[in-house]
Amino acid sequence: MNALGRxxxxxxxxxxxxxxxxxxxxxxxVSLAVAPSSFTVLLGLNGAGKSTLFSLITRLYxxxxxxxxxxxxxxxxxPGAALRLLGVVFQSRAxxxxxxxxxxxxxHASLHGIGRPEAASxxxxxxxRTGLTERARDTVRNLSGGQMRRVEIARALLHRPRxxxxxxxxxxxxxxxxxxxxxxxxxxxTEQNIGVLWATHLIDxxxxxxxxxxxxxxxxxxxxxxxxxxxxxxxPDIRTAFAKLTRASAAEPTGKAx
Amino acid sequence: MTIELDVxxxxxxxxxxxxxxxxxxxxxxxxxxxxxxxxRFVSALVRPLVWLFIFAAGFRQVLGVSIIxxxxxxxxxxxxxxxxxxxxxxxxxxxQSSLTMVYDRETGTMRTLxxxxxxxxxxxxxxxxxxxxxxxxxxxxxLLIAWFWEVQAxxxxxxxxxxxxxxxxxxLGALGMLISSVIKQLENFSGVMNFVIFPMxxxxxxxxxxxxxKESSPLLYYVCEFNPFTHATEVIRFALxxxxxxxxxxxxxxxTIVFMVGAIIAYDPARGMLARRGGPGGAx
Numbered sequence: 046m047n048a049l050g051r052x053x054x055x056x057x058x059x060x061x062x063x064x065x066x067x068x069x070x071x072x073x074x075v076s077l078a079v080a081p082s083s084f085t086v087l088l089g090l091n092g093a094g095k096s097t098l099f100s101l102i103t104r105l106y107x108x109x110x111x112x113x114x115x116x117x118x119x120x121x122x123x124p125g126a127a128l129r130l131l132g133v134v135f136q137s138r139a140x141x142x143x144x145x146x147x148x149x150x151x152x153h154a155s156l157h158g159i160g161r162p163e164a165a166s167x168x169x170x171x172x173x174r175t176g177l178t179e180r181a182r183d184t185v186r187n188l189s190g191g192q193m194r195r196v197e198i199a200r201a202l203l204h205r206p207r208x209x210x211x212x213x214x215x216x217x218x219x220x221x222x223x224x225x226x227x228x229x230x231x232x233x234x235t236e237q238n239i240g241v242l243w244a245t246h247l248i249d250x251x252x253x254x255x256x257x258x259x260x261x262x263x264x265x266x267x268x269x270x271x272x273x274x275x276x277x278x279x280x281p282d283i284r285t286a287f288a289k290l291t292r293a294s295a296a297e298p299t300g301k302a303x
Numbered sequence: 304m305t306i307e308l309d310v311x312x313x314x315x316x317x318x319x320x321x322x323x324x325x326x327x328x329x330x331x332x333x334x335x336x337x338x339x340x341x342x343r344f345v346s347a348l349v350r351p352l353v354w355l356f357i358f359a360a361g362f363r364q365v366l367g368v369s370i371i372x373x374x375x376x377x378x379x380x381x382x383x384x385x386x387x388x389x390x391x392x393x394x395x396x397x398x399q400s401s402l403t404m405v406y407d408r409e410t411g412t413m414r415t416l417x418x419x420x421x422x423x424x425x426x427x428x429x430x431x432x433x434x435x436x437x438x439x440x441x442x443x444x445x446l447l448i449a450w451f452w453e454v455q456a457x458x459x460x461x462x463x464x465x466x467x468x469x470x471x472x473x474x475l476g477a478l479g480m481l482i483s484s485v486i487k488q489l490e491n492f493s494g495v496m497n498f499v500i501f502p503m504x505x506x507x508x509x510x511x512x513x514x515x516x517k518e519s520s521p522l523l524y525y526v527c528e529f530n531p532f533t534h535a536t537e538v539i540r541f542a543l544x545x546x547x548x549x550x551x552x553x554x555x556x557x558x559t560i561v562f563m564v565g566a567i568i569a570y571d572p573a574r575g576m577l578a579r580r581g582g583p584g585g586a587x
Contacts, residue, residue, distance in 0.1 A: 054310075081306055103418045107572035116310045121572075128420035129313035139411030141332070143339035148332075155328020156419035156426075158321025207309050238306070 056240030062111030089260035132201035191222030333433035387509025401479030435472035467542035477562035484569035
């Protein structure tokens with residue numbers, strides 16, 4: 046169970062963050078938190094602003110209004126300290142296809158200042174955990190979509206982060222691979238005590254024990270443990286609760302360009 | 304290991320040794336990619352050789368080159384354009400790595416680099432140096448083939464040209480990096496060819512000495528003089544004969560700094576254009 050009640054440092058805190066691309070407002074006063082060793086689902090349809098939020102958290106671009114903190118480190122002011130505690134799996138594939146699995150992993154380790162010997166043992170451990178040990182020397186191009194995702198997850202965990210972000214990690218995978226990845230990440234969470242922010246538009250990826258943040262058209266409509274969000278909506282489950290929340294928001298006159 | 308320990312460790316920053324590890328990693332990846340993309344290497348080599356074998360041979364009779372520094376005797380046209388072709392290899396390489404950066408940004412490998420906790424200026428500079436080393440290798444491969452074609456510089460020139468090549472490689476790579484932050488999509492590379500590579504190459508001293516350009520068009524002469532590529536070519540040309548042209552060297556150094564600072568600003572999360580343009584690959 047997470048310790049939201051206690052005054053403990055959150056793994057991730059997003060406080061009053063807004064972002065616009067020119068005239069279009071992608072995020073509007075977004076606030077949410079991920080507790081250490083918890084599984085938080087960032088639920089939103091395509092275009093809700095999930096990837097924009099991820100770009101801000103990973104400091105691909107700067108936060109213009111609001112604050113983002115990773116274990117208390119402000120991403121804008123102490124990016125080094127914040128990013129060291131963060132592992133990311135981006136939505137688009139981010140592996141070098143011509144390089145081997147091992148080469149991809151050691152490259153990533155060097156980007157975190159981890160030298161060869163340590164990187165090799167860490168990578169071997171990470172691959173063993175994902176069941177990809179025998180593919181270590183293979184070129185990434187020859188892996189299946191699900192295997193590539195697992196390599197990306199192994200890579201994101203190589204520098205032992207305390208917060209893991211995954212942006213639609215199951216996109217383009219078949220049902221089996223999807224379930225496998227989801228299981229894998231949930232298991233990691235319990236084994237390694239890391240906070241997970243899992244962005245998705247697939248409601249069936251939400252489990253009853255998770256936290257959830259519903260993001261719609263750049264605004265957070267609901268945030269908290271799934272049970273509470275469902276109860277507050279007066280609907281029987283998260284699927285109908287999500288539908289109701291997003292419908293209500295669409296009906297609301299916000300004066301925003303569609 | 305507890306969370307508190309990890310958080311504390313993260314706040315301590317990196318040691319010098321870790322900076323070296325990171326730099327090595329970036330250079331090593333660039334080298335591996337270079338080895339895997341054999342077509343890229345071959346086409347980088349074929350391009351200047353076409354100019355050398357065909358264009359220069361055809362033009363030799365048309366364009367006599369008189370004695371100008373650093374040459375002490377009349378030189379064949381092949382010998383005259385060799386420094387220009389060396390700079391051209393680096394120009395293409397610089398623009399090609401900018402192309403890969405745009406491509407990387409779209410596929411996500413650039414994001415892997417930028418999400419590293421090392422300072423961004425350090426990451427971009429390392430990447431620039433990695434690209435420069437690749438371009439220097441390409442130039443030496445060209446020089447080797449040119450040697451057999453009897454385009455030969457004094458032996459010591461092959462050594463003295465190295466620092467010049469590193470400098471010009473950095474300048475052209477930094478220019479490419481700056482451009483990569485401005486172009487939004489991959490398709491626009493043909494635009495880079497038309498608007499950057501061709502004008503820079505033709506309006507320079509790579510193919511003809513500038514005094515001949517001045518005879519035919521004073522305006523074009525000034526354009527050439529303002530073209531940093533001209534100065535990169537001249538720095539290489541003099542270095543290949545063990546000499547230094549201080550004015551061109553100053554221009555190349557200055558441009559390198561300006562382009563690099565520009566690229567770092569463009570990729571800076573707080574000030575850069577990435578955020579304003581609608582994110583990587585237009586993703587939201």
